[in-house]
Amino acid sequence: MTSHSDELAARFTPDRANGRTRPLATDVPVTVSFEFFPPTDPEMERTLWDTVRRLAPLAPRFVSVTYGADGSTRDRTLDVVRRLRSDTALTIAPHVTSIGSTREELLDLARQYWTSGIRHLVALRGDLPASAQNRTSASASFVWGLDLVRGLRSVADFDISVAAYPEVHPEARSARDDLDNLKRKIDAGATRAITQFFFDNDAYLRFRDDCAAAGIEAPIVPGILPITRFSQIQRFARRCGATIPDWIVKRFEGLDEDVETRRLLGAAVALEQVEHLQRHGVREFHFYTLNRAELTYAICHALGLRYRHIAPT
Numbered sequence: 001m002t003s004h005s006d007e008l009a010a011r012f013t014p015d016r017a018n019g020r021t022r023p024l025a026t027d028v029p030v031t032v033s034f035e036f037f038p039p040t041d042p043e044m045e046r047t048l049w050d051t052v053r054r055l056a057p058l059a060p061r062f063v064s065v066t067y068g069a070d071g072s073t074r075d076r077t078l079d080v081v082r083r084l085r086s087d088t089a090l091t092i093a094p095h096v097t098s099i100g101s102t103r104e105e106l107l108d109l110a111r112q113y114w115t116s117g118i119r120h121l122v123a124l125r126g127d128l129p130a131s132a133q134n135r136t137s138a139s140a141s142f143v144w145g146l147d148l149v150r151g152l153r154s155v156a157d158f159d160i161s162v163a164a165y166p167e168v169h170p171e172a173r174s175a176r177d178d179l180d181n182l183k184r185k186i187d188a189g190a191t192r193a194i195t196q197f198f199f200d201n202d203a204y205l206r207f208r209d210d211c212a213a214a215g216i217e218a219p220i221v222p223g224i225l226p227i228t229r230f231s232q233i234q235r236f237a238r239r240c241g242a243t244i245p246d247w248i249v250k251r252f253e254g255l256d257e258d259v260e261t262r263r264l265l266g267a268a269v270a271l272e273q274v275e276h277l278q279r280h281g282v283r284e285f286h287f288y289t290l291n292r293a294e295l296t297y298a299i300c301h302a303l304g305l306r307y308r309h310i311a312p313t
């Protein structure tokens with residue numbers, strides 16, 4: 001009978017040979033990026049800036065700031081971007097979503113970003129509001145992520161990241177259609193795809209192979225969501241169609257009131273996940289930090305990233 005820990009090892013380390021786990025290729029440097037969201041109250045604001053201070057010395061390739069699908073966070077996103085620009089030396093990639101804004105508003109926003117020195121953007125369609133009758137009425141102009149990529153490229157030579165879905169976007173007509181959509185976004189000038197979060201590494205690795213077979217050469221950067229509050233993650237996963245394997249569900253059973261144990265297990269799960277991906281040649285990771293530093297910092301440390309002293313400006 002296999003023990004639970006054997007099952008876990010088999011889940012994330014199918015490349016074990018002769019009972020020994022292959023060593024990590026930690027000599028190959030890893031690159032990371034971090035996602036933040038605009039805070040809504042003073043306490044969240046403090047948490048965000050504590051998190052930025054903690055993670056910045058890990059020298060991420062960029063940090064991204066989310067944008068409400070209906071334009072609702074526009075001002076708060078801009079505030080965070082401004083402060084990141086003034087207080088840090090980080091490369092910033094604001095998210096831009098097309099739903100809920102007109103074509104001209106988005107092109108204007110892109111021009112403002114370019115003028116203020118922003119060179120990276122994450123281009124997304126955004127989720128349809130529940131009340132949307134159809135896609136066209138929900139978006140006055142750019143209907144799909146692809147249209148937005150084309151629009152942003154028409155403004156300036158931005159470095160554009162787009163979304164990708166190892167477990168297929170819930171609205172896609174088929175996995176093939178979804179992959180073709182990603183290829184069109186890359187062919188239109190996006191430079192990298194960041195995936196929706198996932199816990200099934202096999203799904204990601206298959207998707208990466210499918211992308212390569214479809215001629216997509218841009219990096220498919222895995223989006224890693226360290227689990228802190230499991231019930232929240234289950235909600236997110238239901239919404240975006242991410243599978244949570246049974247062994248992860250079992251790990252978090254009965255821990256609703258036990259923050260400390262949840263945190264330890266969350267770190268362990270994310271660590272196993274990134275180490276397995278690293279063994280499969282992944283060298284770049286995007287972390288959905290949920291504006292919390294602890295788990296992301298610990299995982300990055302394990303990936304070989306070290307605190308770099310950054311002299312105050």
Ligand code: FAD
Nearest residue numbers: 066067069095124125126127144145163169171172178196
């Ligand atoms: P698209 O690329 O337009 O694809 C959406 C769906 O439409 C897919 O199913 C695709 O296959 C299908 N499709 C595309 N073109 C066509 C066509 N011509 N005909 C029929 N079907 C088509 N949301 C936010 O609101 N704010 C954020 O800041 C944000 N950040 C994100 C960051 C990342 C890394 C990721 C992965 C997602 C993020 N999201 C965010 C969520 C994202 O907006 C949603 O997943 C959204 O539903 C799809 O956005 P997209 O850019 O992938 O859309």
